[in-house]
Each structure stands twice: as structure tokens, then as C-alpha cells.
Amino acid sequence: MKRKNRKTERADETVSTNGEPVIRTEGLSKSYLLGREHVPVLRDIAFSVERGEYVSIMGQSGAGKSTLLNILACLDTPTSGEYRFCGHDVAHLSENRLAELRNREIGFVFQNFNLLPKLSVAANVELPLIYNGTPRRERQQRVRGILERFGLWERRKHKPNEISGGQKQRVAIARALVKRPSVIFADEPTGNLDSRTTAEILTVFEELWREGNTIIMITHEHDVAAHASRILHIVDGTIAS
């Protein structure tokens, strides 16, 4: 919360990440305390993702893929092991500094869209830019640009409950993309969509990848995962292949 923290954080930012993978984990584990027992959810995860990759993480429900995504997206911290994200040693950062990282480097797309129901489409997309301190004029330009790109500009004043599921997910993707993050994390982004809309959304992700974005997507469907450049399988909390 202190100004000083922020300054040191800014200093960290200048650390070059050239050559280093965007994501690198080493012996990453996570366990939850259930009553008195430690229940392991993730065990000894080691992998890395290079800039510009499109990685699918597949696994049965309960395999631990959401937990992994939460840690990768700096929403949670591992119990043990090492995780470097964009050159930062995330495993040992405080919640405040995790918030800083999320703020600058991460775009998040949820399965159930998670748009704020009382805000308009445009205000939902604008929100991350407000949180990272983008000036007003630039905010408006970028919101307009991204909404036009996704064909949502006409819907900008609509509330989330006034648009279709596919449109909602496109708003969510626009919201994740608008601050130009280093990595876009997507947690079952097509889980709540019909097959036609799923195809549409997957096309969007593919386009983003071709433009050079790094994407990490969780899914349990093979044909969804197949769009990625690389597939990681998680079985019983560890990477199988």
C-alpha cells in the first residue's frame, strides 16, 4: 500500500526479460488445508512458456488446472516451488505487488464472463485502464478501438444482460486485451457457449495469437485445446506430457 513499494516495483520493471521465458515454473506445488490435513492439488509442476506461445492446459475437472491458472495469473501463490513471471519472482510477492503485476501484465478471461452487471459494455472494458492509470483521453481511444475491432461499438451503452453470450465473451476478451497485457489467461472461455459461438471465440483467440499475443487457456475439450500451439495435460495435479 505504500508509495515506496510502488517505486521499488517500478525499478523492477526495468529488469530485462529478453531471452527469459514469460512463464517459468520449477517444482511448483500447491496444497490446501482441509481440516487438519494438507491436501495436495498441484505437485512439482515444471514448465515454461515463451513469448508469443498459445498454450492449452487440459485436464479433467478436479485435476488442478484452475488452481494452476490462478497461480500463473498471479491471483494465488504457490505453497512451494518457484514461479517466475515476466522476470518477477512471483512465489514470494505480497498480495499488493501481485495486484501490481495483474494490473500491468495480465489479461483475464473467465468462463462465466464475469462482467460487472451494472456497468455498460464500454465501462466494463474501460475498468482495467482506470486501474492501471491510463489517462482519460487515451482510455477513450483504446476502448473505442478495441470495441470497434470486436464489432461491439454499437453495443457500447448496453448492459451485460442486454447482449448475447458470444457478445459477452467478446466484451470480456476486449476487457482483457485493452491494457495490452503480456499474457492473456483464459479459464474455459467457451465453457458456457454453444458450438457456433465457441468457434467464433476460438477464432478471436487465434487472431490474437497470430498478432503476437501470448495466450494460456484452460479447457477440458480436445477440439478447443487443438487450436493451441502447444497442449499441456494435467493429471492428478501434475503435468503428464
Place this chain on the structure above:
Amino acid sequence: MNIARIAAMLSVNFRLCLLEIASSAGRTFITTFGLFLGVASLLANLAFVRGMDDDLRLRMEEIGGLSIVTLRNVEPKTPKERIAFQRSAGLSFSAVEQAVAGVPYVRSVLRSRELNWQPFSRGGVQAWGFLIAADTAFFPVYNYHVTAGRMLDDEDIRRARDVCIVGARLAKRLRCGDDPLGKTITVRNIPLTIVGVIGEGGVRSRRDVECLIPFSVYSTRFENAGRNLDEVSVVLASSDSTGRARIDLRRRYAAVNRGVNNFDVETSADKIKEMRTTSAALKMILWFIAAITLLVGGISIMNIMFATIGNRIREIGIRKALGAGGRDLFTQFLLEAVLVCFFGGLPGMFVGMAILLAPPGMFPYEPRLTAMDFSIAIGFTFLTGILSGLFPALRAANMQPVEALRY
């Protein structure tokens, strides 16, 4: 955190909060109803307290403060007293002057007499007014001020000029127009030229319907002038000597009065003390009522703020995932609490203010509000917002995003 970012965040949160309030206006109103009533009651009570203060000040001025000692006739209570009292020549200015002659702390015997309610006329118009005959010493003692024209002066007294000063309302009732100076009004068949106007207007007071004439006009033109006096006031040089004056005057006047004790000596100290006590007790009750209502209102808001944060944990999670820091959420929730409080507090202020619209005479005191009172009301609304928002805001700020998103 730079200022532009704070401003952007505040403006968006402000809009968001207005949306939140608008979309659940009914619930918000119920939430803030307690505060609404509290602020309304606070302002109304403050208005009364001010009114009471005004009234007290006015009444203290009207009784002439502490430097007055009054000799007053008492009625005989027994046949024996009736016979004894007949030996007395009766209260008169000259007798009192004789009694206080040479007493160092007495400034003067006040030559004045209340001639009670009299019908005044001007042209065909009639109105009742309170007639007082006085000499110039009377005005400073009872804090008379003219709002137009001049006071009666020594020349008026010496020459017994037919002039008067009138209360603004009496002048109005006699249709003297915007400028009553120089107009003539008649009382007891004596035409009097108005040379000055008294009365404050807004505050209800007898002064607004008084008419003061030179004492010499009274003593020369009225029958039985100076006889059958009910009371004679003595002005002291300072209020320190009232206690002594009371004892001295009793003894000295009794001597002049052939030893007859058919009079009382009063000071205004007792009256003022009584007024102050009554006023202070009433004020305390008013403050107490206001404080209790505000407290209940404030607590009910806090309670609801705590309860509603539970419904918004998911929102907190989403915002954190989008890059909101603890600071952002803290600000948002605090701002919301303050805004919600003003949503109840501002209408409450208007309702409280409505008491000022009451027609004069509806309440024993004329309610009045100052900028200070509004500051108190606004300050309290703000404080309630901060207090009721603080803990929910801290909770929101410190929530773990993963746990919040699981809701």
C-alpha cells in the same frame, strides 16, 4: 499513486456508485432512512436551540440585564396590613430619588412607565400598541436601537415634544408605508410625530409593537401622571452591587416610606438565572434527542453496509483479477458508503430546514439556522459514511482474489 489515476478512479467509482444507488433506490432509501431522520431531527433541533438562544438574549435585554433593581408595590394580604399600608404615601419617583440620594453606586432613578396596551390610530386605521413613557436613560439600559431615524433625546424630554419612536410592526399596521419617519400617529388624543423606528423584524418581540414617548409628555399630558406607580427601577453603576443594593434600598426606602414595608425589592439576577436554567435544560434535551436519532441512524447504516459486502464478494474478486489493488477497492467502498450517507443525509437536511418555513407564532421560539449548523449536519453525514464504510472497505481491500472469485 498519481493524482490523475485517483481522479479517474473516483469519477468512475462515483458514477458506479450513483448507478448502484439508482438501481436500488428503494433499498438505499430504507438503508439511509435512519440517517435521514437523524439529520432532519438534528437540524430541526439546532434551529430550535438557536431560536431559544435568540429568545433568551432578547428577553435578557428586555429586562435590562443585571444592573437594574426594581422597587415594586405589594398588595396587603391581611386587614392589619391594609391599615398599616395606608400610612404610606405610595411609590413615587421623588420618594425613591430621596431614598437613593448620596448612594455612590446608584446611577439614577429611571423615570419610565409602561402605559400598557393602547389603541393607536392614523387616518382611519387603528391598531393596538404597547405605550411606554421614558427618559433618555431608559434606552441604553434596555438596549434599544433604532433601525431608522433617531432615539428620543434630551431636547425631546426637556421640551416635552410630541414625538415618538415606534416598533416596525406597529408602524406597518398603522399603514405608515416604507418610511414612517415624520408621519403622525395618535394615541390618547395626542398626535405624535415618528422620529425613529425600533424592532428587529424577524424575531418575535414586543418591541415590534411598542411606542415610546418622552416621559415629560406623559407627565404633562396624562391625567394622574406619576401616581399609583406599580414599580420604579433604579439603575446601578455596575452589576456588582446588585446584592448590596437590594438590602440598602429596602432599608433606605422603608425610612422614606414612614417605615411601611409595602414594597418588594427585586433584581433581574433571579429572573436571568431562571431563564438560563430552563433554557439549558431544554437545550440538553434537544441535543440528546438529536444525538440518539443520529446514533441509531448511523448504526443502522453501518449494519447494512456490513451485510451488503457479502453480496459483493464476487465483484471484489473480478475487480482484483482485472488489476484493482487493495487501495482501489478501499477507496471504492469508502466512497460508496459516504455517498449513500449523503443520499439519506441531504434530503434529511432539507426536511430539517423545512422547520424554518413554519409560520411565525407556530412555535414558542423562532427557529433559525446558521452556516455552522449545516456544517455540523454535513460533517456528521460524512463521518457516518466514513465510519460505516471503513471496515467493509478494509475487508474488501484485504480479500484474497481467488477466494473472492470462488463465490
